[in-house]
Amino acid sequence: MIPFDFEYYKPASCKEAVSLFLELHDRGKQPLYYSGGTEIITMARLNQVYTEAVVDIKGIPECNVLEQQGEQLVFGGAITLAQIEESGMFPLLAKACHHIADHTSRCKITLGGNICGNIMYREAVLPALLTDSEVVIAGEDGLRQVSIHEVFDQQLQVKKGEFLVQLITEKRFADQPFFCEKKTKLDKIDYPLLTLAALKVDDQIRVALSGVCAFPFRQAAIERYLNHRESPAAERVDNALRQLPAPVLDDLLGSSGYRRFVLRNTLFDALEALEGAET
Structure with missing residues (x-):
């Protein structure tokens, strides 16, 4: 079990999520964004992470997109690795996801959770780096879309309160x-x-x-x-x-x-x- 209590919030929009996070941060709650939760739970049990509040982004529509939009493939940050595998949209990303943990865990681990996690492997980012993908990041000033190469240096470099909303890859790379x-x-x-x-x-x-x-x-x-x-x-x-x-x-x-x-x-x-x- 997790050896501490925490408050739970489930916002319905990116703006609400960021506002909640920053408010909780200002109150000293040490908030964490939560999607799959596997890493938070594992590290909390080992006393390697502590929080007094989690902000669950699974209820945000933009974070749950998994579809082709024109010539782009869009993967929401709250989509699980198993969903990416099953979609067949991007074989390389599906293969990279398949190598992460077991199937039961992949049904919980999310794309955003893997890419933004503290565990150093972050294998789901490899296809994004190879395809010069873009990421959508939510922050205090709204949404911004930038190249993965601009914001990923060893790990995703985001400001306090920001989180990964989507990964966008050109469809041509899937073939x-x-x-x-x-x-x-x-x-x-x-x-x-x-x-x-x-x-x-x-x-x-x-x-x-x-x-x-x-x-x-x-x-x-x-x-x-x-x-x-x-x-x-x-x-x-x-x-x-x-x-x-x-x-x-x-x-x-x-x-x-x-x-x-x-x-x-x-x-x-x-x-x-x-x-x-x-x-």
């Missing part, structure tokens, strides 16, 4: 060849040693990673070396591995050396899958 692989130490539903998502666009391979470093990322230098097809695949991969943006994780799931080994092999798998490159 591109992709590769998505999660590697774990033992159990396939364990936290990942790494998750690698790759997308082939205009004959160029894009790559995003989670679990390698302490945050998910897409690195231009990695893609530049991987797409240098004049060089042998082994040279391309080894050069790409030198471009990681931070130290490789070294923890109970796997040493940094083992992660590098797994990453190297997974990059080869991605090249073979997307361009038939031999190792």
